[in-house]
Amino acid sequence: MAPKNPKHMVLTTFMLPAGYHKDSWRMEGSRSEELANLDFVYDLTKMAEDAKLDAIFFGDIVHANTVMRGDIKMNGFYEPMTVLSALAARTKNIGLIGTVSTSFSEPYNVARQMAGLDHMSGGRAGWNIVTSSDGFQNFGITEAPDPATRYRRATEFVDVVQKLWDSWEDDAVTNNKETGWYVDAAKIHPINHRGEFFSVEGAINMPRSPQGRPVLVQAGSSGPGMELGSSVADGIYTAQPMKEPSVEFYAKFKAMAEAKGRRARDVQIIPGILPILGDTQAEADELAEHLANHIHLDNGRVQVGADLKMDLSSLAFNESIPAEWFSDDPALGSRYQIYRRKSVDQGMSLRELIVDLARSTGHQWMAGTPAAVADRMIDWFDSKACDGFNLNSPFNPGGFKLICDKLVPELTERGYFRSEYEGSTLRDNLGLSRPSSIRTNVLA
Numbered sequence: 001m002a003p004k005n006p007k008h009m010v011l012t013t014f015m016l017p018a019g020y021h022k023d024s025w026r027m028e029g030s031r032s033e034e035l036a037n038l039d040f041v042y043d044l045t046k047m048a049e050d051a052k053l054d055a056i057f058f059g060d061i062v063h064a065n066t067v068m069r070g071d072i073k074m075n076g077f078y079e080p081m082t083v084l085s086a087l088a089a090r091t092k093n094i095g096l097i098g099t100v101s102t103s104f105s106e107p108y109n110v111a112r113q114m115a116g117l118d119h120m121s122g123g124r125a126g127w128n129i130v131t132s133s134d135g136f137q138n139f140g141i142t143e144a145p146d147p148a149t150r151y152r153r154a155t156e157f158v159d160v161v162q163k164l165w166d167s168w169e170d171d172a173v174t175n176n177k178e179t180g181w182y183v184d185a186a187k188i189h190p191i192n193h194r195g196e197f198f199s200v201e202g203a204i205n206m207p208r209s210p211q212g213r214p215v216l217v218q219a220g221s222s223g224p225g226m227e228l229g230s231s232v233a234d235g236i237y238t239a240q241p242m243k244e245p246s247v248e249f250y251a252k253f254k255a256m257a258e259a260k261g262r263r264a265r266d267v268q269i270i271p272g273i274l275p276i277l278g279d280t281q282a283e284a285d286e287l288a289e290h291l292a293n294h295i296h297l298d299n300g301r302v303q304v305g306a307d308l309k310m311d312l313s314s315l316a317f318n319e320s321i322p323a324e325w326f327s328d329d330p331a332l333g334s335r336y337q338i339y340r341r342k343s344v345d346q347g348m349s350l351r352e353l354i355v356d357l358a359r360s361t362g363h364q365w366m367a368g369t370p371a372a373v374a375d376r377m378i379d380w381f382d383s384k385a386c387d388g389f390n391l392n393s394p395f396n397p398g399g400f401k402l403i404c405d406k407l408v409p410e411l412t413e414r415g416y417f418r419s420e421y422e423g424s425t426l427r428d429n430l431g432l433s434r435p436s437s438i439r440t441n442v443l444a
């Protein structure tokens with residue numbers, strides 16, 4: 001196995017078959033009638049695997065609020081663990097990262113599901129840890145707990161899951177037909193966890209998985225989010241629309257990880273980017289405008305209002321949201337501040353804000369030629385604003401095909417991305433070592 005070249009970016013893709021750009025499913029050729037269908041999502045995954053991307057990534061929400069407000073991109077048609085299991089059977093190399101919230105399940109369930117996916121895919125599973133801000137009413141909870149409580153639960157949740165993954169020593173399976181013992185029971189250890197939120201005796205009921213532990217990804221940029229991410233995550237998803245703040249975020253995150261005794265390179269910072277590609281700048285701009293023309297503006301107003309927790313019904317599309325409507329409450333999250341900057345500092349009108357958010361939801365977006373978009377990505381990478389990108393496909397399948405056929409090869413040609421997978425596991429391809437078990441460290 002060749003080690004990952006440190007000059008290569010990490011490239012994953014946010015798998016939203018309806019297209020990341022709001023309402024792009026309305027475009028001709030969108031295959032929107034096939035949403036929830038395995039063949040469609042497989043075709044997109046195959047494109048990603050042929051382009052040698054590190055991983056596909058499924059987000060998840062556990063409510064129908066956004067779809068009922070007219071935004072279908074984050075619908076739950078593709079529940080991550082089920083669709084990733086199906087895709088594991090049809091793919092060979094690409095990483096399979098799924099979002100599972102720590103607010104609605106038990107660590108024992110998630111530990112089994114993720115380790116099971118890791119076994120079945122030969123070591124390609126990843127878990128995007130989120131705490132969720134919506135959907136509590138579907139789980140018998142009338143109000144979302146405050147962020148600090150959600151993150152305390154998340155931290156304990158992940159700790160339990162990791163202990164469960166490590167509860168079998170690597171050589172616990174003996175498969176000894178003569179003695180009649182399939183396992184060496186002395187190498188399987190209860191975890192006896194008693195904490196604020198969970199009591200778990202353990203052990204897990206399956207062998208340690210090919211990666212030892214599936215890859216952990218985290219996507220919170222608030223104080224408690226960064227605390228958790230810098231402690232445990234291998235990858236950090238983040239919305240960073242501007243380079244300088246991303247450079248600061250990168251440096252801060254790496255320093256936090258190092259202060260916890262981790263190696264900076266073992267926590268990879270992966271902001272999103274939405275590339276709208278054309279053979280000329282004029283063609284890319286035209287495509288951006290064409291996409292914008294599909295936006296349902298009234299739904300957009302409701303969506304932005306819901307995201308910002310504001311009633312925008314009295315505002316004209318050519319007016320900006322007044323500065324005094326915004327709050328300083330940090331509990332509203334880091335994306336809220338991005339919207340605020342665009343609205344207040346950059347003076348975007350409501351229509352411009354709707355279009356901007358439709359493209360990016362707070363992430364960076366760019367319309368340009370593959371060479372120009374690659375220039376920007378390389379500049380961010382070389383400036384230590386990121387270790388790579390999560391590619392948001394503006395529309396499917398056409399927009400993703402442009403990314404895979406034109407942008408990724410441009411990065412490869414310039415020496416910033418692989419032409420072949422380095423290894424067979426997601427950890428191999430990300431350049432991360434297989435973690436030894438917590439238990440082995442204790443014994444060593």
Ligand SMILES: Cc1cc2nc3c(=O)[nH]c(=O)nc-3n(C[C@H](O)[C@H](O)[C@H](O)COP(=O)(O)O)c2cc1C
Pocket residue numbers: 058059060061099101129130131132133219220221222223224225226237238239272332333334335390
């Ligand atoms: C790229 C990216 C993907 C995310 N995916 C999800 C998701 O699928 N489900 C979810 O509930 N939250 C998702 N989030 C939201 C984060 O988990 C987190 O709630 C949000 O960033 C606010 O947290 P913070 O206040 O710590 O920044 C995502 C965030 C980012 C940047």
